[in-house]
Amino acid sequence: ASQRSYTIAVLPGDGIGLEVMPPALRCLEAAAARFGFQLEFRSYPWASCTYYLEHGKMLPDDWKVHLQACDAIYFGAVGDPATVPDHVSLWGSILTFRREFDQYINLRPCRLIPGVTSPLANREGKPIDFVTVRENTEGEYSSIGGKIFEGTDRETVIQNTVFTRTGVDRVVRYAFELARRRPAKKLTSATKSNGISITMPYWDERVAEIGKEYPEVTVEKYHIDILCAHFVQRPHTFDVVVGSKLFGDILSDLGPACTGTIGIAPSANLNPSANRADRGKEWFPSLFEPVHGSAPDIAGKGIANPIGMIWAGQMMLDYLGEKDAAEAVMRAIESVLATAKDAQMQGGADLLTPDMRGKGTTEGLGSAIEKEIRG
Numbered sequence: 001a002s003q004r005s006y007t008i009a010v011l012p013g014d015g016i017g018l019e020v021m022p023p024a025l026r027c028l029e030a031a032a033a034r035f036g037f038q039l040e041f042r043s044y045p046w047a048s049c050t051y052y053l054e055h056g057k058m059l060p061d062d063w064k065v066h067l068q069a070c071d072a073i074y075f076g077a078v079g080d081p082a083t084v085p086d087h088v089s090l091w092g093s094i095l096t097f098r099r100e101f102d103q104y105i106n107l108r109p110c111r112l113i114p115g116v117t118s119p120l121a122n123r124e125g126k127p128i129d130f131v132t133v134r135e136n137t138e139g140e141y142s143s144i145g146g147k148i149f150e151g152t153d154r155e156t157v158i159q160n161t162v163f164t165r166t167g168v169d170r171v172v173r174y175a176f177e178l179a180r181r182r183p184a185k186k187l188t189s190a191t192k193s194n195g196i197s198i199t200m201p202y203w204d205e206r207v208a209e210i211g212k213e214y215p216e217v218t219v220e221k222y223h224i225d226i227l228c229a230h231f232v233q234r235p236h237t238f239d240v241v242v243g244s245k246l247f248g249d250i251l252s253d254l255g256p257a258c259t260g261t262i263g264i265a266p267s268a269n270l271n272p273s274a275n276r277a278d279r280g281k282e283w284f285p286s287l288f289e290p291v292h293g294s295a296p297d298i299a300g301k302g303i304a305n306p307i308g309m310i311w312a313g314q315m316m317l318d319y320l321g322e323k324d325a326a327e328a329v330m331r332a333i334e335s336v337l338a339t340a341k342d343a344q345m346q347g348g349a350d351l352l353t354p355d356m357r358g359k360g361t362t363e364g365l366g367s368a369i370e371k372e373i374r375g
């Protein structure tokens with residue numbers, strides 16, 4: 001029988017990206033060994049500020065060939081604002097990948113994991129477990145617009161929002177499909193049709209239209225302002241939340257923030273319509289990364305939380321179809337966190353990193369999860 005095998009492009013990037021990547025790769029190796037498949041990691045130094053300082057660009061000219069030869073991209077974090085401006089480093093790497101590979105879905109699970117303290121009070125017995133689905137290619141972040149009469153009293157600045165039927169429909173449909181497969185079967189749409197009177201009513205219209213194909217999914221919509229309040233006041237009531245690029249951006253940071261530290265939050269940039277069998281032709285690989293950035297304030301100290309990186313790897317395994325392995329990685333994260341919390345309270349070895357109010361290290365926490373995955 002032929003063995004299942006996947007080629008993964010590994011781009012650690014800068015700062016703590018370089019620190020959380022090695023333990024995360026060991027966790028994925030452990031899952032592969034246990035569930036009988038192979039992972040070939042191809043590490044690249046580019047998409048980092050270190051590379052930029054040496055070469056004057058973020059990526060080599062043939063970057064696309066390298067990435068398209070892989071089944072998925074595993075990305076750490078990029079950015080070193082002390083040496084390279086963020087708009088150069090981010091636009092020249094992660095944002096280029098998202099655009100060139102048309103990764104039109106940005107997916108972020110938000111779960112309160114036992115052992116992690118939520119900044120929200122009185123959460124006892126009310127689990128938080130929802131996913132934000134953000135449009136990742138168009139909407140409010142368009143380059144259509146400009147500035148005229150610069151420096152005069154008539155100075156005028158315009159930036160247009162772009163909603164295409166293709167762009168709106170594919171993200172809304174993805175969210176419905178996701179909701180349909182989850183037990184709660186509920187979709188919340190972020191809107192602002194009371195204020196943004198052209199594009200947002202259109203968004204609502206498309207959600208209502210596509211919703212007709214999914215009678216089993218309960219749909220609700222809220223204006224973005226009150227929706228933010230609901231995220232804080234009753235996060236346990238959400239299941240799948242879909243939003244445009246701007247609203248999704250806000251919600252996909254607020255969601256993970258409600259479940260504790262940014263250090264554990266993962267995300268996926270997906271092109272779900274790409275087919276892996278097309279590799280080499282029009283194959284657009286998807287990218288998996290932690291939500292956090294390169295954290296220059298703690299880089300080099302060995303105390304970065306590796307869980308965001310590991311959990312992003314878990315999403316990658318799930319995407320590759322290795323469901324059992326993905327499940328095992330998730331269980332390992334949960335069990336190590338729960339045990340670590342107990343140990344900390346009993347004065348034992350502290351595995352929790354400082355962002356989780358502990359004294360642990362990247363290595364210590366990463367190794368504990370790796371061991372747990374090996375079983």
Ligand code: NAI
Pocket residue numbers: 016076077078079080081086090094262263264289291292293294295296297298303304305306308353355
């Ligand atoms: P950041 O996420 O790097 O850090 C924000 C705060 O969270 C810092 O106090 C940091 O110490 C803490 N933190 C982040 N990840 C952590 C972890 N795993 N464990 C423990 N603590 C953690 O965001 P910031 O400071 O705004 O940006 C730093 C650099 O990262 C900038 O150059 C920025 O452009 C870049 N960035 C890159 C992203 C990416 O690669 N996708 C995403 C966000 C920021």
Ligand code: MG
Pocket residue numbers: 249250253
């Ligand atoms: Mg954001």
